[in-house]
Amino acid sequence: MPEIAVDGVGKVYHSAGRQVTALGRVDLTIADGEFVSLVGPSGCGKSTLLNIIAGFLEPSAGGIRVDGRPVAGQIPPQLGYIFQKDTVLPWYSVRRNIGLGLRFRGWPRRKIDDRVDELLKLGKLEGFGEAFPHQLSGGMRRRVALLMSLACDPRILLLDEPFGALDTHTKTVLHQELIRIWRSLGQTIVMVTHDLDEAITLSDRVVVLSGPPSRVLLDERIGIAHPRDVFSLRESDAFAQAYARIWHVLGQQFASVEATG
Ligand SMILES: Nc1ncnc2c1ncn2[C@@H]1O[C@H](COP(=O)(O)OP(=O)(O)OP(=O)(O)O)[C@@H](O)[C@H]1O
Numbered sequence: 001m002p003e004i005a006v007d008g009v010g011k012v013y014h015s016a017g018r019q020v021t022a023l024g025r026v027d028l029t030i031a032d033g034e035f036v037s038l039v040g041p042s043g044c045g046k047s048t049l050l051n052i053i054a055g056f057l058e059p060s061a062g063g064i065r066v067d068g069r070p071v072a073g074q075i076p077p078q079l080g081y082i083f084q085k086d087t088v089l090p091w092y093s094v095r096r097n098i099g100l101g102l103r104f105r106g107w108p109r110r111k112i113d114d115r116v117d118e119l120l121k122l123g124k125l126e127g128f129g130e131a132f133p134h135q136l137s138g139g140m141r142r143r144v145a146l147l148m149s150l151a152c153d154p155r156i157l158l159l160d161e162p163f164g165a166l167d168t169h170t171k172t173v174l175h176q177e178l179i180r181i182w183r184s185l186g187q188t189i190v191m192v193t194h195d196l197d198e199a200i201t202l203s204d205r206v207v208v209l210s211g212p213p214s215r216v217l218l219d220e221r222i223g224i225a226h227p228r229d230v231f232s233l234r235e236s237d238a239f240a241q242a243y244a245r246i247w248h249v250l251g252q253q254f255a256s257v258e259a260t261g
Pocket residue numbers: 013014015020021022040041042043044045046047048049212
């Protein structure tokens with residue numbers, strides 16, 4: 001699995017005659033097969049950093065290396081990405097949506113069908129292949145988005161608030177699913193989230209970014225062993241202690257961003 005190195009990455013946006021320094025200088029190494037979450041105040045540059053890692057955006061300073069090779073504005077091979085917004089296409093069936101990336105890659109029909117069957121099973125959506133997105137619950141649609149991103153067997157998975165708008169029950173079920181899939185496939189995962197519970201539940205490490213221009217304030221290893229049961233995990237002392245340590249830093253950032261407006 002790939003290792004991702006973020007070397008002194010900075011980003012300044014220029015728009016409408018204004019300059020916004022989104023990222024100050026961020027250094028971070030994500031080991032292969034590791035699950036790292038990025039948290040921080042709204043507008044601190046979390047999505048910007050994820051888009052730079054994905055090769056969708058050029059950094060203004062520094063760079064990204066995947067397995068030691070600079071990505072320099074190119075999308076790293078074997079990348080899966082889940083966007084904040086629902087990217088499931090409403091006019092295609094679940095089956096068609098999940099197989100979309102494989103069609104673009106020119107896979108033959110038969111092979112796509114077999115792969116999609118495998119994925120429907122993995123996402124516990126057997127029997128929903130012919131359904132259309134409007135016939136699914138919000139949680140099922142997010143599950144389809146996850147399966148779409150897994151179709152090409154990515155080695156790197158970048159998740160931008162993948163479960164943002166869902167209720168706690170649905171989110172918790174999906175957390176258990178994601179842990180199960182990640183533990184069986186072993187991708188390197190970077191996730192942006194606003195939900196500290198979610199970050200601790202899923203991750204090996206939680207990285208707190210400061211308000212803009214952002215930098216890494218805390219890199220906390222979550223020493224909770226796998227297999228994790230997401231339902232009982234949140235009652236454990238280890239969870240409470242990790243939460244308190246991270247919140248101590250994150251809460252101060254929220255307060256200082258509020259104070260400076
Ligand atoms: N295309 C752009 N042009 C100009 N400024 C931008 C652009 N994209 C983002 N920004 C600015 O860069 C800063 C960081 O934005 P970004 O979306 O990366 O933050 P974020 O931490 O992901 O925010 P949130 O948590 O609210 O989703 C913000 O001030 C935002 O207004």
